[in-house]
Amino acid sequence: MRLNQRSWGELAADKRAATLAKVPEAWRLRTTQHHSTFHLQILDQDEIAITSQNTTQTASTIEAGHLTAVQVTTAFCKRAAIAHQINNCLHEIFFDQAVERAKQLDAYFAQHKKPCGPLHGVPVSLKDQFHVKDIDTTMGYVGWIGSNLGIKHPEQSHSVESQITTELLGLGAVLYCKTSLPQTLLFGETKNNIIGETLNPHNQNLSCGGSSGGEGALQALGGSTLGVGTDIGGSVRIPAAFNGIFSIKPTPERVSYREVANTNPGQNTYRSTVGFLNTSLDGLELILRSILSTEPWLRDPAVVPIPFRNQIVDDFLSRAERDGTAKTTDKPLKLGILWTDGQVRPHPPVTRGLQMVVDAVKEAGHKVLRLSCSVYSLDVALHYIR
Amino acid sequence: MRLNQRSWGELAADKRAATLAKVPEAWRLRTTQHHSTFHLQILDQDEIAITSQNTTQTASTIEAGHLTAVQVTTAFCKRAAIAHQINNCLHEIFFDQAVERAKQLDAYFAQHKKPCGPLHGVPVSLKDQFHVKDIDTTMGYVGWIGSNLGIKHPEQSHSVESQITTELLGLGAVLYCKTSLPQTLLFGETKNNIIGETLNPHNQNLSCGGSSGGEGALQALGGSTLGVGTDIGGSVRIPAAFNGIFSIKPTPERVSYREVANTNPGQNTYRSTVGFLNTSLDGLELILRSILSTEPWLRDPAVVPIPFRNQIVDDFLSRAERDGTAKTTDKPLKLGILWTDGQVRPHPPVTRGLQMVVDAVKEAGHKVLRLSCSVYSLDVALHYIR
Structure with a gap:
């Protein structure tokens, strides 16, 4: 039977199975009934410790040479695999590519005795609107399986990289998975015809929120501490609130949206914004400060040329330190x-x-x-x- | 006959006559056939010299104490009156208010021995979208005569001031007239049912352009050196090109659009921008630098908080001075x-x-x-x- 004669249901099931098949046999759960101790089946004590750190701790532990990028990446890949088996929160898994990247970062560190950037070795998960080379961007559309945005010509597909993806790699981040979202976006839950529904890890009778719902669910289960989402009317803020993590929706055009898949290109009346989700507040400062340090406006003319305003933060911190309060x-x-x-x-x-x-x-x-x-x-x- | 029983044509004719009546008898032209020497009928040699200066010269002459604000204001009011009689380029005339303001500025200068701001005594003309207290904003709509935006309640009308109007006054500018535009805006010519059509002073067989067409025509006739317009698809640039003057359309949200009349409020897809028209290039730098020095983003949250970047200009100027070229x-x-x-x-x-x-x-x-x-x-x- 030729591929294009298969039903959408069969195509979706194949994609679902292919994604799951990227989870190594040793990382498969024996049961997927909801339970808060799944990670104990797979993770050792070191991996639990690694994945319990927040983003700034991860960055500084690697910078101090206490952990390698490969150790950190492996631990987060394992925990993300567990999260996905419980919660259908991943659209794409590329752990092999991630570990390969981590090895290169470790080699850099060994040679230069310093990190290559402020996110050296930090695993970053991406909502499935951001293009990573060689990886699908389906946004949950069956018609886009095997491609970016449905472009299936072998010379054109999988060659795109979103500007923010390039920036994250330049800062030293490790990319390892893309997270689920609702088909057509602009929805406060996370359902589509490929992965089904992503539920709330705190209570699977409830939604994980949306549209950056996979990010929220993944972070709540410890499979990521730093994720990139998008937001018009709450799409990073709702999943953050529903899953007990932190988020920031920057002002539109503060961070590049160039070469990012979306549903309605040209809809600029209520502009979608690239935003961040994190398990701690200081991780949000780290990612915004890091991304803006790359001067994204030099590559994307739509980005407003305002650097991270250290002075405002520093003023606040010095006052807080001086007074011993946050007043x-x-x-x-x-x-x-x-x-x-x-x-x-x-x-x-x-x-x-x-x-x-x-x-x-x-x-x-x-x-x-x-x-x-x-x-x-x-x-x-x-x-x-x- | 009650006012609201009169036809739109009668109302428009009355408004047209009332505006013209604000031109003092002594400033009336004996003939309005097109002629390049009209100003010689009314202006004396000093007034011709004053109105031949560009904006930066005007500002520095007043700052040096060589001219008073009243002298400058009177000269530009006269020349604007001449321009209007030839070209229908004004919607509103408030010369009395302008001279009163100039007297106050001169008193300030006499007392403090310095200007009150970088635009001290500089006459600034405004496209008829900007609200000035006690003055109509009709935008060429007969239905808005006697009001701002058609709001005719005596306690509400004429009390509004656009943010940029407030900023200009704070910088020391003198406001004296509002200029013509096409009814409903977004048009490259300048026609409406109140003032008729504004033509090109260089050749009255041609259009003065639009939508900030009155500004272009007024400046071409020497009635202003500095005007404020708006632009989506060319509305300051077209009149500048057609009339042989300069203009800048800043990036949207660089300058405040707060409390400015427009045709389609909420149309943010192709955003209208406040822009400037000037008879010389350095006048555009003066106005942008001056307006941004007031930090308009503190009053209008839609304005992007980027100051005038002196460093970029200074780098360029010092190189040009050093090299003796603009390379x-x-x-x-x-x-x-x-x-x-x-x-x-x-x-x-x-x-x-x-x-x-x-x-x-x-x-x-x-x-x-x-x-x-x-x-x-x-x-x-x-x-x-x-």
């Missing part, structure tokens, strides 16, 4: 909060959560103003209707 | 040019003009690359069709 009363921020747009209001538990944030921000010495819906973007509209 | 071969720029998108190409004279620019840029030591239509914004689209 910033000598240079407070002014923040606005919109409790309701006058038409709808959040459920009471959400309002309560927002109130906790407001209280914490005020406690830290900042000002919080209640915004009305006539402020800023709505003011022109109101000119017409008032 | 920049030690730090050349790389520029791209798209000769055709593969579907249409410009008329031969336009292509010849572009070739002149390419030759000049290369002669100055920069690199010019021929772009193909598969570069940058089109690359994703081509992924799908190739």
